[in-house]
Amino acid sequence: MPLDIYVNVAIGGILTGLVYGLMALGLSVIFGVVRVVNFAHGEMMTIAMYLAIVLFARLGLDPLLMLAPIAVVLFVAGYFLQLRVINRFITRPEHSQFLLLVAIAIIIVNVLLMIFGPDAQSVQTSYSFDSYQIGPIIIDATKLYAGGAAIVVAIALVAFFRYTTIGTAIRACADNYTGAQVVGLDVNRLYALTFGLGAACVGAAGTMLVIIIDVTPALGPAYTLLAFVIVITGGLGSMSGALLGGVLIGLTEAMAGLLFSPSAKSMFAFGILVLVLLFRPQGIVGRRTA
């Protein structure tokens, strides 16, 4: 096979991986601070995807322009979900939290089914079929835009946590729950804010993914699983780990599909997960906990 095929496939894998990474970033942020595993993560992403589809179909609004508004909607939804519901489960056993979020996931899937039906839906933007050609290299325009937007959103999130007062307070909650309470931080509100930010991330990722893939209500569980694979590979709770994990999984799937059998590409992604769990259980850039 000519070399340019490998390069084309690798670029496509990296760009898709960046969007995967942004989606997983939300999961990692939520777990890193709130210590709740969001089993409704992929389902929340499908809500964002359907919002983008409705806005495009009814008002002709481009999903890339709708990235910020949809992220805000998901932020608000995530904020109140944490504040009103999940916060009540924070001190309960983990299986209670698990059941709560699985129940939320099931409700989301079924409500979407009732509203939108089971058929796949998509947006057809003016650039849906565009690609850029540089010599023998062909880059999918939608993936390029989505990958670029993922980098921008990830940088903004990292900057928020590092350089703002609220970001610092959230990190304090993540480091020491009791200590944060002792110094007077409103932990419940900060948790809600964090869950909102995680939801906003997944909302942004969903809005970008909708220009790459079609959406069905049943899409959610597959992406929840994918997000888990990515964050565990990169390091649960680590933002850079989530992005790195996303790129690694995207690239692995693409190259495995090219070099071996495309139908077996998910197997290689899970293979990496197994290797990480065996030899570096804290994830590639995760910190080992006592």
Added chain:
Amino acid sequence: MSKKTHSAASLVTRRTVTAGLGAGFLAGTAPFSIGRAAGAPLKVGVLLPRSGYQAGIGQDCQRGVDVAKAVLKQMGMPDLQIMNGDTETKVDVARTTAEKLIADGAQLLVGAFDSGQSTAIAQVAEQKGVPFVINIAAAPPITEQGYKFVFRNFPTGPMILRDAFLNQKEVFSVAGVAPKTAVMLHCNDTYGTAILKGTEAMFPKFDMPYKIVEKIAYDPAARDLSVEVSKAKATGADILYAVSRLNDAILLTREMIKQRWSPQAVLSIGPGWYEDQYLKTLGKNANGPISFVPWYDPNKKATKLLKDALAKAHKGIGLNTNHVYTFEALLVAADAYKRAGSADPKALADAIRKTNITDNVSPGPGIMFNEKGQNDKLKCSAIQNRDGDTVTLAPKEAANAKPVWPMKRG
């Protein structure tokens, strides 16, 4: 006189009155009974996957049921009373729903789109002695069991493949082309794997002009098929031989355009590339692919009736396999009821066995069943997408257009 009178009076006992009333009742009800069979609608239980993951297809088949009443009336057929049953896309539910419909009075069953569900219904129909006319199901074993009450007016898997190769040759001949190489992209589900195996077994027998240079399997639930298309493109094959479902057909088309790959043709066996949603989603980019499918003969009179009725009942929905074969299953039922003059299951089954409907919709000489209950005279078609619709390229007796080769999207 008095003796006579006495004698006559003595003959009219309670016993004779009862017997006379009984005879009168029988005499009165016998013709009434026959009259009811001929006049009352035949109760047909229509089993479809109306919910579950095949719900979309089941609902599409239902459109064939919706328009059947009006079309059958135009064709001079007796009325049918439809009893709807939902298989929920589950084999066990298909079985219990068939039993329930029979218990509720269904005199004939129709269904069920899927081979697994149809197999389960066939077992119930045979056990209860109620005729079952399969609308869509391609697994050969269903009509290989020696069943007496099971009939199928749909091609089996081997028939679909046989016609696909014959129709390809006809298309090549009309277009005056002889492609040398093909790359096969197939989904790796039960259907895709069955077609792959069938192709491997039957391909050498048909002396096709091209060789299959690579076979690439993919997951039909995959959200990104860019790698698969890159791999297929790298083979430099003249044609893409595709075995897909709907969503993956759309994904593959998008990727082909993005990766600027234009083989001479896309030859598809099975669903996806010609479906309404494919045509609507991709617009002018849907033009070109040729699909080899059980279809309809656009030149037949009954096709026009069905098309008109569908356009009236479901605006914007194009006539397709699901409508045609579900309608024809009901046509078989109505025709048998008309000839049998009775709703007796055995009489209906005997009448179906002698079916000879030439005024039908599907390609081929008509609807007739062999000793196994299979319509082996059915023919599949080659259809090409053109401007949001399809045209039929082969077989020649059912063709209404010539192939555009190489394919042009815009």
